[in-house]
Amino acid sequence: MAKYLAQISYTIEGAKGLIKDGGTKRHDVVEKLTKELNPSEEMHLPLTMSYCSMEAVKQHVTGVGGALESFYYAFGDFDLIVIMDLPDNASAAAFSLAISASGASKIKTTVLLSPEEIDQASKMSHHYRPPGQQ
DSSP: OEEEEEEEEEOHHHHHHHHHHOSSOHHHHHHHHHHHHOTTSOOOOOTTOSSOOHHHHHHHHHHTTOEEEEEEEOSSSOSEEEEEEESSHHHHHHHHHHHHHTSSEEEEEEEEOOHHHHHHHHTSOOOOOOTTOO
């Protein structure tokens, strides 16, 4: 599995939802909405979640085959910082698309590399010629 950093910012609608329900109570709301949208299917997070909370993000990460490593609310440009292990880039894209499609949040996803992966990369052959050099 690969590590990914998700930096999430709420829209106005998402911030209002967070104020209404708080950061940890989202699980029950998501579960109820999912059952209403998919009464005969297995439980999974709908694409239309109204905002991100720890439980909602954790359900979504596990739903794409991953594991949530850490979850923090933050000040500044991003409201949430999430580090997760996901099987591949397609899973990361599915996670990111679902968050974006909700309309309640914007997301920036970054692949994280371990020191060992950088060691491997530094030993690979590289023959790059910068523009304008011979």
